[in-house]
Amino acid sequence: MMRDQKLWTWHVVAGIVILFLLGLHMTIMHLDALTSIKTLNPAGGEPIDWENVVARGRMLVFPVTYVLLLGAALFHGLYGLRNILFELDPGPGLKKALSALLVVAGLGLFILGTWSALASFTLARSL
Amino acid sequence: MSDSTPKEVLYRVRRFEPGRDQAPRWQDFTIPRTPGMTVLDGLWTIKQTLDPTLSWRSSCRMGVCGSCGMLVNGRARLACNTQVSELGYGVVAVAPLPNFDIIRDLVPDLAPMFDSHAALMPYLIREDAAEQEKPTGEFAQSPEELEHYLQFSYCIKCGCCMAACPTVATDPVYSGPMPLGQAHRYNADGRDGGFARRREVLSGERGPWRCHFAGECSRVCPKGVDPAKAIQLMKRELVWDYIRLRKAHKPTCVTPKPKEIRRRPDIPEAPARTI
Numbered sequence: 001m002m003r004d005q006k007l008w009t010w011h012v013v014a015g016i017v018i019l020f021l022l023g024l025h026m027t028i029m030h031l032d033a034l035t036s037i038k039t040l041n042p043a044g045g046e047p048i049d050w051e052n053v054v055a056r057g058r059m060l061v062f063p064v065t066y067v068l069l070l071g072a073a074l075f076h077g078l079y080g081l082r083n084i085l086f087e088l089d090p091g092p093g094l095k096k097a098l099s100a101l102l103v104v105a106g107l108g109l110f111i112l113g114t115w116s117a118l119a120s121f122t123l124a125r126s127l
Numbered sequence: 128m129s130d131s132t133p134k135e136v137l138y139r140v141r142r143f144e145p146g147r148d149q150a151p152r153w154q155d156f157t158i159p160r161t162p163g164m165t166v167l168d169g170l171w172t173i174k175q176t177l178d179p180t181l182s183w184r185s186s187c188r189m190g191v192c193g194s195c196g197m198l199v200n201g202r203a204r205l206a207c208n209t210q211v212s213e214l215g216y217g218v219v220a221v222a223p224l225p226n227f228d229i230i231r232d233l234v235p236d237l238a239p240m241f242d243s244h245a246a247l248m249p250y251l252i253r254e255d256a257a258e259q260e261k262p263t264g265e266f267a268q269s270p271e272e273l274e275h276y277l278q279f280s281y282c283i284k285c286g287c288c289m290a291a292c293p294t295v296a297t298d299p300v301y302s303g304p305m306p307l308g309q310a311h312r313y314n315a316d317g318r319d320g321g322f323a324r325r326r327e328v329l330s331g332e333r334g335p336w337r338c339h340f341a342g343e344c345s346r347v348c349p350k351g352v353d354p355a356k357a358i359q360l361m362k363r364e365l366v367w368d369y370i371r372l373r374k375a376h377k378p379t380c381v382t383p384k385p386k387e388i389r390r391r392p393d394i395p396e397a398p399a400r401t402i
Contacts, residue, residue, distance in 0.1 A: 003330045003331055004330060004331055004332060004334055004367050005326075005330035005331075005334065005336075005366075005368075006330075006369060008336050008362065008365075008366065009365075009369045009370060012366060017352060034132050052321075060234040083336075083337065086298070086337075087294070087297045087298055087337070088297075089297060089299060098170070
């Protein structure tokens with residue numbers, strides 16, 4: 001089992017990454033009137049307009065940040081869930097089983113999410 | 128006491144006698160209320176006049192030894208440091224500290240707490256054992272260095288923080304606020320060089336990671352120590368250590384005794400020793 005010092009440190013790092021990327025998301029999606037970055041909303045209008053979504057979808061930086069956010073959010077959330085479950089005082093065997101289950105679930109969700117991000121990138125490029 | 132103050136006080140005491148009782152039970156005692164009476168005074172009155180079998184731990188009666196930690200009206204406190212008058216005119220409910228097994232009546236089994244305390248090596252760890260045995264000087268510290276750990280050194284190990292901690296209540300592996308606070312007290316001491324050895328324990332499940340920062344430990348501490356702060360500072364140190372950004376320090380060197388020191392003329396000679 002990994003030492004809690006390492007897990008906690010990565011938990012904090014993941015939290016900072018989430019904070020930064022969510023800040024970026026809020027800036028792009030909701031503060032567009034203030035930032036007015038033409039590259040992100042080339043068609044003008046709302047950031048969720050189809051043309052703007054497709055234009056952003058073609059940029060490599062977006063699937064990369066999606067995957068990064070996904071990884072950070074999954075690790076942060078599942079480690080927090082593990083802590084909550086461990087407070088129910090399971091036995092050592094059950095602790096190992098729960099940790100393994102959460103790792104498998106996290107990896108599965110990460111693969112699915114990564115595939116979705118890459119698929120949307122490929123689709124946007126083909127349009 | 129004014130004329131309107133009740134002349135008597137009702138104590139509701141949690142009793143448990145192993146081998147006789149299946150589970151703890153409450154027992155009521157009515158005793159005279161006296162001026163300046165502490166919860167501990169009341170327990171002594173009960174023992175001396177009503178029930179000599181009532182058991183608890185106490186020693187100094189002045190909030191120094193930490194023996195008489197108990198749950199008084201739902202809050203972990205020192206019985207000797209709690210005036211009955213500050214609890215109002217209602218019932219004084221006294222129970223053993225929660226989160227510990229009960230040995231008898233108001234006596235909790237503090238052994239697990241002290242086992243965790245000992246596992247975290249609550250003493251100065253240095254290479255120069257010979258210097259510690261036969262000192263040739265002193266480990267000088269600046270007032271700023273002293274401030275890093277001074278408040279944590281006021282802990283009297285009464286166990287009130289452990290009784291108030293919601294994580295200790297649910298997680299038997301977690302060391303708890305007292306042992307962790309004391310581990311930080313020594314890690315933060317400039318004379319100590321034992322961080323790496325304590326990290327062996329602190330980096331695992333017995334470390335500070337399960338703390339929710341509920342802050343109850345600091346709220347109930349009868350000595351005004353802030354164990355919750357110590358635990359957060361310890362987490363920060365361990366995170367910095369993991370990413371190799373922790374400022375390592377060498378334990379304070381021995382400062383030799385000053386030579387040719389002269390007493391200032393305005394300071395009188397010390398009186399002769401009497402022992």
